[in-house]
Amino acid sequence: MYVCLCKGITDTQIRDAVQEGARSMRDVHASLGVASQCGKCGITARDIVRESLSCN
Numbered sequence: 001m002y003v004c005l006c007k008g009i010t011d012t013q014i015r016d017a018v019q020e021g022a023r024s025m026r027d028v029h030a031s032l033g034v035a036s037q038c039g040k041c042g043i044t045a046r047d048i049v050r051e052s053l054s055c056n
């Protein structure tokens, strides 16, 4: 599912980034560029990051 339409980033890409070592929304923002344009995806992306971290 697309989370960030501006950058074309999916929830799978965000989960993969956490698997590869991202530890915060800030890390995912830096590596993928999620929420770097309109910002509307920020809350959803953050929730996915948190959920992924709690599964690790």
Ligand code: FES
Pocket: 003, 004, 005, 006, 007, 034, 035, 036, 037, 038, 039, 040, 041, 042
């Ligand atoms: Fe992610 Fe716009 S939808 S920055």
